[in-house]
Amino acid sequence: MKVKIGLIFMALLLVINVSVGAKGDAKSDVAATVNGAKISKSELSQFANTQQLYRQLAQINPDFAQLLFSSQEGKDLLSEYQNQKLNSLVDMKLLEIEAKNQGITIPEAEKNGMLNQQVEAIKKQNKFTDEELLKALKSRGINSLEQFKKIIWADSKDQVLIKKLQQQVVDSVAVTEKEIKDYYEENRSKFKQPAEVKAKHILIKTDDKSEKEAKAKAQKILKELKQGADFAKLAKKYSEGPSAKNGGELGYFGKGRMVAEFEEAAFNLEIGEVSEPVKTQFGYHIIKVEDKKESQLLSLSEAKEDIKNGLTQQKQQNKWNSFVKDLKENAEIEIKL
DSSP: OOOOOOHHHHHHHHHHHHHHHHHTOTTOOEEEEETTEEEEHHHHHHHHTHHHHHHHHHHHOHHHHHHHHHSHHHHHHHHHHHHHHHHHHHHHHHHHHHHHHTTOOOOHHHHHHHHHHHHHHHHHHHTOOHHHHHHHHHTTTOOOHHHHHHHHHHHHHHHHHHHHHHHHHHTTOOOOHHHHHHHHHHTGGGGEEOOEEEEEEEEEESSSSOHHHHHHHHHHHHHHHHTTOOHHHHHHHHOOSGGGGGTTEEEEEETTSSOHHHHHHHHHSOTTOBOOOEEETTEEEEEEEEEEEOOEEOOHHHHHHHHHHHHHHHHHHHHHHHHHHHHHHTSOEEEOO
């Protein structure tokens, strides 16, 4: 059976192929140094992945790809892209060094767990059995799952260390009750819940019949409803919209969610009331409102958890940004491009 390799797996193999190629290039010129540690041009090329970028652009728009890689404007744009990638790589190198200086390590059990998860994710994404995955790997010169895991780890271990460092830096962040209350008082408008209605509908489309025929059919259904027929049963029987299988159920919705004519009719109906046929761009609707929720302000206790989570994330990001900024200001960084 021919093995179909998915895009994610192909991307990972591409990184591996580039990584293997880069290892043999010991004489590469240096792109930058960070506290004495070198970043080679081959590392930058691998990180920026310009070869893959070119291939993707060439497939999508060959003329644009040729222009980008041959014109001065295109070269300037690529240079800017490369500089941005180099700055990111410098930050990563700086954080890798700091993580190692702080003695951060990854326990073997945690490492194996992450690698097994990645392998399982690749198998699931590509619908591989163990044998099919191994066959695909061997076609790329990788002879065992253990070898594959070593390559994955070599490519990802520094990022795992950086994540551990980040967790360590932001771990002490806390949000006080006063901060939560102050945020609530200063941003009360954010916690205003808009009015909503809960409705069902029966849709008779006009794209496959005349408006006269569609309206007549809707009127016939409305007559059955007025005679006591069950709305949900008629929706399942007659409605031509996707909600038909659920008895026309639309759930709760606020203003701005539906087309204007439908929205106006639904919000003007009383609970339990059924509308006359309402014309929209989709056809004729018969609407029944089941419930209404008035606009209301969430209490502090109701909003507290969301506020706490949001403020925690904000404070953690600020602390991390400040940490990285201090590291860069005290580092010896030399760009050699």
